[in-house]
Each structure stands twice: as C-alpha cells, then as structure tokens.
Amino acid sequence: MKSIPFTARNASQISCHSCHLLCRINFSKIGKSLICPRCGATLHQRKPNSLKRTWALVLAAAIFYIPANLLPVTVVISFGKAQADTIMSGVIYFISSGMWPIALVIFVASILVPMLKLMTLTFLLITVQRKSAWRPKDRTRLYRITEAVGRWSMVDIYVVTILVALVNLGNLATIKAGPGAGFFAAVVVITIFAAMSFDPRLIWDAKETLDE
C-alpha cells in the first residue's frame, strides 16, 4: 500500500483559488458557501462542476469552429467588386505571395492552436473520467501549455480590427469584417473559458483513488 499524499483535500483544507491561502474547512458551516477569510473569494475544494462545464464549453467551441473556418472573416470591397476571404484563404494568399513566415503564424494561431486545444482538453477530460493513472505529471504540463497558448489565437481578430480601420477609403477600397470573424472570436473566448473551468487537480485525484 502506498502512503496517502498530503494534499489539501486529504487534510480537510481548501486552497483559495484567488489568494492561495490554505483554509481549514469549518464543518459547522458545511452546506453554506465557504468564503476565504483573507480575500473574500468563494472557496471550492475543486472547481465546481469542472468536467460538465468543460465538456459543454469544448463542444460549443467545436461547433463554432466549423462556421469560423467556412465563413469569410473579411470582405474587401474595391470599386464595387467584393472579395471574401476565409482564414484558410488568407493563409493561402500569404503562401502564394511568398510570405510563408506570416502564413505560418496565421495557420498556427488560427487553425492549429484552437484545434489542438480542443483535442487536448477532450483528451484530458476522457482520461480524468476513466480515472487514468497515466503520466499525471505530463498531463498537468499539457494542461498548463494549453492554458498559456490560447490567447495567441486572438491574433486574427486583431488583424481584422486593424484592416477594417486602415482600409476605409470609401470607393477605392473598404474592408469589412465577415461573419466568420464573430464565430472565430467565439471559439477563442469559449476555449479560454473551457481551459479555465478544467481543474488539473482532478488528474491527481484519479491517481490517488487508484493508489489507495
């Protein structure tokens, strides 16, 4: 039998997610919501409904990922002619004009990162639900990376913002944001919330129940 790890949960304590104060659980107040005595944040032993919430957000983001990639993100109007561009056609434009570093930036940030993020979160959710004990340290690291890189997907939204501002020359040339931009922004924001709602401590909880 392995020794039980000295975690906050096993010691009947809760670590405040906001100020990291270790709080003893006051059992006389169980049932009411517990408040951190230092910073006033609500205390949770684990993020509430972490798996359900993360699943819901991952599924929502996966659904929005489709129109985000199929619908145009920008529409260029020049002398009455309109040309719509999706994320992928933007990448292809950069490759065809020889600017492959920029093509790579957009491809990684807008297509690869959101997809990998959704796949990673799905993988983490499934392994936690199956109470897997497989390489918890590496899965925690995977989670940490997923949480950190998500913001960079916003780059395409900012490109659209700058393009619509700069290319606003009336008849000569005007760029408008397309519906794809809205869906894409939704994907980015929802995946950020999904990563936030996943609790990496669940990875270790599953391992502990197996060790006991």
Add this chain to the structure above:
Amino acid sequence: MDALIACHECDLIHRVKPLPKKGVANCIRCGSVLYRHKSNSLERTLALSLAGLVLFVLANWLPFLSLKMEAQVHQINLVTGIKVLYTQDMQALAILVLLTTILAPLVQLLGLLYVLLPLRHDRVPPKFAPIFRLVRSLETWSMMEVFMLGILVSVVKLAKMAQIVPGIAIFSFFGLIVVLAAANVSLDPHEIWDRWEKLR
C-alpha cells in the same frame, strides 16, 4: 511553524521556506511553480505601473498608424478599429477587442496603483480585496502583445497595396506591453496579501 501552501495544480501541501535571490519553488509532485523570490516587489511594480499609465495615455491619444494610397492619407488611432467594427454591426466583436486591448490593461494599471500606493505607506485602501482580485483575474484578458503581432501581420499584408507609416502611439504601445509584462512579473501577490493582512 512555517506557513503551508497547496499546489494549485495538484493540491499537494508544501511548507513555505524562504528562497534565495531569484529562486523559484516548484511543486515536488507535478512541477508547477508554487512561488518565486522577488526583490523590491512592491516598489518595482508601483514604478512600472506609473510608467505604464503614462504610456497608456500616449498610446491611446496619439496617431497609431497611417495608410497612404494614391493621393489619400488615412490616419487611425488605437480605438478606430473598434469604432469601425461597432458601426459594421459587429458589436460583440468590438466590445471583445475593446476589453482585451484597452479596458483590461487600463483597469489593471489603475487597480495596481490603487492597491499598491497606499500599501507602500502602510495604509489600506477601501475595497482592497475585491479590487486586487479583479486586477489578478484581468491578466488573462489583457492581450496587448497578441495585438502587436496582429499589427505586424496587417502591415505585411497591406505592404503591397499601400504604404503604411507607424505613428508615435505604436512605440508607446510597444513600451506599454513591455512595462505591463514587467509589472506582472515583479508583482508578488503572496507578499501583497500578507502585507495587507498584517495591516488590517
């Protein structure tokens, strides 16, 4: 008795030990960072936030970029794109960009000054805890460095069709990114909470 801290990624409890200069304490089980040693944390963060506020005003007030095409010159500010998106019926998108590139950094800077300036003189400002918590949670939503990459991509994209001239605001904006990142790095939230708790 030493204070205890639980790893926020795997929940394992550790004893808080003083660290050498620039030292980092990692969780022995999952490897995530528990806490770091930061010297002059409060003073440094305060100085950087003040510098950040000045740069913020410049970045938002001065011309950001200009586009020259045939005989037309079109000058924009940081906020122009947000306004255009709003008029193009993309209100939600406009609000998201406003929040991530202007509001979140501004509230972060003001909040840090509000919390740290009195604390440095051993005073506690009203509503300290909720405001400091807000400042900490805004870090995720402040995305100026990503916006900077967006500027780079847009300029390259438009280079063949028009001439793009950077304005002074772009340099202030770049400075603001560096300063705000440095402020976040030098901030030691554990020390701030401890200091506040002793004064309360």
